[in-house]
Amino acid sequence: MFSFFKKKPIIHKEAQAKVVACIAEAESKTSGEIRVYMEHKCAPGDPMARAKEVFTQLEMFKTEARNAVIIYIATTDKKFALFGDQAIYEKAGGPKFWEAAAQQLTGHLKKNELAEGLCNCILKLGKALEEQFPADPSKKKNELPDDIVFGK
Secondary structure (H helix, E strand, O other): OOOOOOOOOOOOHHHHHHHHHHHHHHHOOEOOEEEEEEEOOOOOOOHHHHHHHHHHHOOHHHOOOOOEEEEEEEOOOOEEEEEEOHHHHHHOOOHHHHHHHHHHHHHHHHOOOHHHHHHHHHHHHHHHHHHHOEOOHHHOOOOOOOOEEEOO
């Protein structure tokens, strides 16, 4: 069936490649995992609840060291959340660290700098992961894909 309406892409291909490269760079120095999940609308309305739901759906809790982080973004609703598994949430510095990372991302999003904001946030999260969960050369495996996951 032909559709006259074309869904606007959430993020263009060049920006996607830049974000994926930032994920790979950040993860190269840590055993931690970072994922980005993007959709147009935040179904339940609460971005943190949605981030936790997506975290579970993507089985991010199954990382060996419980050190996965998800950046959730609903572009049309202009909402986002950062959610880290138990070990990284506590070891990164608790609420202060996460609030600072969120403020930094908010600044970029207000200027319509989605890719730049995501990359800066990813690298900031990656630094925290590197400090708490440095890369182990004997276990060089990527537990989760580095690609951006797109919802509805």
